[in-house]
Amino acid sequence: MASGNEEEKKEQSTSKTRILIAVSHSSIKGYPHASISSDTAFHWVLDKLVKPTSSSIGHRREDFELSILHIQVPDEDGPDDDLDSVYESASDFHSMKERELTRGLHLLEHFVRICDDAKIPCKAWIKAGDPKELICKEAAKLQPDMLVLGSRGLKTMQRMFVGTVSLYCTTHATCPVLVIKRKPQDTPDDPMDD
C-alpha cells in the first residue's frame, strides 16, 4: 500500500507534462554532433515550452519532464568511416559496435548536459534498429504526453526518395506528435543532409 507521501508524489508526477524527444546524429562531416533538425527541435522545446518566459521564473521547468531517445542505425552517417576498414575477426565487429555505442552516448551527453545546466529533469537512452518503428514503439511503451520530432522539411519529390520519420510517426504514434522543421537558413548545401 502506498503511503500518503508516495500518493502525493505520484499525483505530482502525473501532473507533469511528459515530453519524449527523438534525436539523431548529423550526417554532415565533423562528427560528433547532433543533426540540425534535432538541435532545432530540442531548443524549441526548451525555449517555447520548458523555460520560463513570464514572472514565474524557475517554475515552468518543474512542470515538464524530458525523455531523450536516440535510435542507432548502423549506416546513419554513411558507411564512409568504415569503407577502408578491414574486418578480420569477430572482435573487429565488436569494436565497431562499441564505437557506434560511444557515438550514441556522446550524442545523448550533449543533450543531457544542456538539461542539467538548465536544471530540467531528464532521462536518455539508446535503441538500435529502424528509427520510425522504434520511436513509435518507445512512445507506445512510455506513453508521453507529447512526442517531439525534428524534421528536415523536405519537398514532395525529395520525400518520395527518402521517406520521412516524422510523417510516419505523426500517423502511427497514438500520442500527440509535434513536428519541428529546421529553419530555411539552416538548410545545408545538400538538403538531404542534416
Added chain:
Amino acid sequence: MASGNEEEKKEQSTSKTRILIAVSHSSIKGYPHASISSDTAFHWVLDKLVKPTSSSIGHRREDFELSILHIQVPDEDGPDDDLDSVYESASDFHSMKERELTRGLHLLEHFVRICDDAKIPCKAWIKAGDPKELICKEAAKLQPDMLVLGSRGLKTMQRMFVGTVSLYCTTHATCPVLVIKRKPQDTPDDPMDD
C-alpha cells in the same frame, strides 16, 4: 520611435508562446457542437501546456496566447440540411450564408468562452475555403510558435479516400505543427465522422 514602455511591452509580447489552433464543426447530428478531434486538441493544449500544474498556479497562462481559427466549408456538415430547401432568389443564398456564418460564430464562441472562464488570452476568427490551404496560409501570415490540429487518426486505407488536413499541414506549414488524435474510445460508429 518606440518609447521604453513600448519596447518592454514588445519584448514581453514576443516572449509568449503563441499557439494557433484550428477547430471544426462536428459532422455528427445534434449540431451545433465542436468536432471530437477539435475538442480533444483544444483541451489537451489547455491541460498539458497552458493550465498550471505545479506551484506556479496562475502563471503559465500568462506565458501563452491562443489564436482560434475556424475554416468554413460550404458542405462541412453534409448537404442534408439544405437538401429539401428551395432556392428561389439571391436572398435565399444570402440567408444560407448568414446561417453558415452564425454556425461558425457559435463554434468559436464555444472555445472563446472556455478561454475566458480560464482567463487565457485568446482571439478567434473565421475564413471560408479549403481548410488545409487556408490553415497553412493563416499560419504563414500569423507566424505562431506552434500550429495545433486535431486529427481523427484514420487508418491508411481510410486516409486514401478522404486525405487529411493534419498531414498536409505537417508537411506544408513552416511553423512547428502539433497533431493530436482523438482517443480510441471517442471514435464514433463511423470513424469518418468526427
